[in-house]
Amino acid sequence: MTATDTGAPALGSGPARRSRRRRRPGRSGRLPYLLILPAVLVLLVVVVWPLFKIVQLSLQKQESGKFALFHSGASSPFAGLANFRTVLSDSTFWAVVGRTAAFTAINVVLSLLIGIGIAVLLNRVSKWARLTLIAVLLFVWAVPTTVSTQVFYWLFSNQLGAVNYLLDLIPGVHMQGHDWFADPHQGLAVITAVVVWGAVPLLAISLHAGIGQIPKEIIEAARCDGATPWQTFRQVTLPVLAPLLVILTTLSVIWDFGVFNQIWFMRTGHPEPGYQTVGIYMYSTGVGSSHYNVGATIGVLMMLGLVGIMIFYIRQLFRIGDAE
Amino acid sequence: MTTTAKQKVGWGTANTVAVVLAIVPVLWIVSLSFKDPATITDASFWPKKWTLENYRGIFKTSEFTHALINSIGIALIATFIAVVLASMAAYAVARLSFPGKGLLIGMSLLIAMFPAISLVTPLFNIERSLHLFDTWPALIIPYIAFGLPLGIYTLSAFFREIPWELEKAAKMDGATPYQAFTKVIAPLAAPGMFTTAILIFIFCWNDFLFAISLTSTTNARTVPAAIGFFTGSSQFTAPTGSISAAAVIITIPIIIFVLFFQRRIVAGLTSGAVKG
Numbered sequence: 001m002t003a004t005d006t007g008a009p010a011l012g013s014g015p016a017r018r019s020r021r022r023r024r025p026g027r028s029g030r031l032p033y034l035l036i037l038p039a040v041l042v043l044l045v046v047v048v049w050p051l052f053k054i055v056q057l058s059l060q061k062q063e064s065g066k067f068a069l070f071h072s073g074a075s076s077p078f079a080g081l082a083n084f085r086t087v088l089s090d091s092t093f094w095a096v097v098g099r100t101a102a103f104t105a106i107n108v109v110l111s112l113l114i115g116i117g118i119a120v121l122l123n124r125v126s127k128w129a130r131l132t133l134i135a136v137l138l139f140v141w142a143v144p145t146t147v148s149t150q151v152f153y154w155l156f157s158n159q160l161g162a163v164n165y166l167l168d169l170i171p172g173v174h175m176q177g178h179d180w181f182a183d184p185h186q187g188l189a190v191i192t193a194v195v196v197w198g199a200v201p202l203l204a205i206s207l208h209a210g211i212g213q214i215p216k217e218i219i220e221a222a223r224c225d226g227a228t229p230w231q232t233f234r235q236v237t238l239p240v241l242a243p244l245l246v247i248l249t250t251l252s253v254i255w256d257f258g259v260f261n262q263i264w265f266m267r268t269g270h271p272e273p274g275y276q277t278v279g280i281y282m283y284s285t286g287v288g289s290s291h292y293n294v295g296a297t298i299g300v301l302m303m304l305g306l307v308g309i310m311i312f313y314i315r316q317l318f319r320i321g322d323a324e
Numbered sequence: 325m326t327t328t329a330k331q332k333v334g335w336g337t338a339n340t341v342a343v344v345l346a347i348v349p350v351l352w353i354v355s356l357s358f359k360d361p362a363t364i365t366d367a368s369f370w371p372k373k374w375t376l377e378n379y380r381g382i383f384k385t386s387e388f389t390h391a392l393i394n395s396i397g398i399a400l401i402a403t404f405i406a407v408v409l410a411s412m413a414a415y416a417v418a419r420l421s422f423p424g425k426g427l428l429i430g431m432s433l434l435i436a437m438f439p440a441i442s443l444v445t446p447l448f449n450i451e452r453s454l455h456l457f458d459t460w461p462a463l464i465i466p467y468i469a470f471g472l473p474l475g476i477y478t479l480s481a482f483f484r485e486i487p488w489e490l491e492k493a494a495k496m497d498g499a500t501p502y503q504a505f506t507k508v509i510a511p512l513a514a515p516g517m518f519t520t521a522i523l524i525f526i527f528c529w530n531d532f533l534f535a536i537s538l539t540s541t542t543n544a545r546t547v548p549a550a551i552g553f554f555t556g557s558s559q560f561t562a563p564t565g566s567i568s569a570a571a572v573i574i575t576i577p578i579i580i581f582v583l584f585f586q587r588r589i590v591a592g593l594t595s596g597a598v599k600g
């Protein structure tokens with residue numbers, strides 16, 4: 001009963017299928033390439049070209065303001081690593097990085113804890129209750145972030161917000177008219193609520209599927225041996241879920257690090273300095289104020305930071321044998 | 325396997341709390357959208373007087389109707405192309421072996437989780453120089469690209485489940501390759517393709533980042549971006565009613581998908597385990 005033999009149950013593909021697929025090695029000829037060609041072309045145009053472009057932009061001299069648009073890539077002078085020096089020696093950048101790291105850590109931990117909780121819950125309740133909860137979770141997953149952010153903005157708003165009203169009902173708490181967004185820390189806490197609210201469903205559903213793959217006999221055996229529910233969870237469920245949890249954690253880190261919509265929309269397109277995470281900072285610098293070269297430099301740095309995490313994730317997937 | 329009544333009640337309560345916490349924010353926006361503009365800031369959860377005023381209001385403006393048409397058109401076209409291209413690639417991945425397959429899977433996984441935000445700045449520049457900026461293709465092309473990895477991944481998982489021997493059996497029974505494909509394989513592949521289409525559609529429909537970055541007028545601006553522009557108009561005359569009505573309208577397709585295709589979406593999500 002090691003962690004690996006059950007694999008990531010939710011991502012399963014059996015070994016039997018693999019042998020079938022390899023039945024005629026090397027005889028496919030040109031067909032597979034013709035089949036993947038259109039997809040590869042689109043990815044080259046939309047992903048690889050911009051990637052090349054962003055690196056190119058980051059190495060060119062920052063053109064001032066709006067004129068940057070009228071310069072074609074070739075005419076801008078090469079600036080070496082000047083942009084990188086500018087960004088890396090900027091204390092604002094480091095403040096933004098620190099804020100993003102803290103924001104990401106809090107969001108990932110909260111979403112995973114709640115996700116695990118709900119996954120366990122889903123395995124305990126009656127069928128009817130489970131189907132209701134799954135429907136609601138899917139709905140939450142699918143609601144556009146613009147809509148959910150708007151709702152949370154209003155829930156916490158000091159004019160029509162229900163949260164202040166409810167908190168005010170607690171004796172000794174005076175929240176009427178409290179502005180949650182005056183202090184970026186409180187504002188980011190509200191944003192965390194939206195992000196976690198939106199992130200939990202996918203985690204809970206994946207983990208629920210994972211728990212469902214655990215053989216009932218193992219759980220039963222643990223219980224017969226006198227394990228408490230908590231011990232069963234710690235000693236049986238968690239180890240089996242470990243590979244899936246690693247993947248979900250990695251994905252959550254990448255997603256939460258790149259959170260944009262919720263912050264941008266919550267601050268109606270003008271996030272104050274205290275709200276800027278790396279994504280927002282990059283966007284406001286690049287598209288927002290036409291400092292494309294500096295924006296691109298931040299983008300390159302952000303990607304370099306994330307590449308390590310991504311490689312870890314892909315290796316993890318390959319190890320489980322799902323991606324082959 | 326005996327669960328005490330007390331435990332049962334406990335889990336049931338937890339379930340109810342989870343459902344309520346998840347659904348209340350959404351119900352509240354529905355309620356707001358039906359409130360009379362004059363009483364929208366009152367504290368009551370349900371409207372005291374139900375009205376369609378907000379809905380009538382947004383459909384009067386071409387700003388919203390344009391955005392709705394853009395949203396529907398762009399999401400449908402992008403989903404269709406992405407599913408076709410992803411099916412071709414996924415067939416190759418699931419059924420054929422060829423050098424470079426690992427690279428293709430690795431690359432699409434990398435892109436699937438790539439923070440789109442880091443590509444927005446260069447895409448913006450590229451689309452400007454190609455005069456694509458603020459047109460339908462400006463959004464359709466990136467949506468296809470970001471839908472593809474998700475599609476390839478989900479579809480190849482589905483395609484692996486198909487008993488392809490049936491194709492051979494049909495041919496032995498005298499079916500032409502075309503018949504074998506349309507009569508045997510296509511019906512088996514359709515559910516997976518449909519599920520993938522739903523996932524990609526939801527991604528396109530909900531996108532906000534590309535929509536605000538790669539458009540600048542009602543020409544191609546989709547509803548999520550247009551809502552953003554409702555908000556920004558003024559701090560004091562917050563168009564709360566219009567925003568909530570628009571939010572409810574863009575959520576309707578999502579509700580339909582979830583209600584009718586719940587099991588499919590769960591299958592797609594857990595086979596792909598990649599969010600769009």
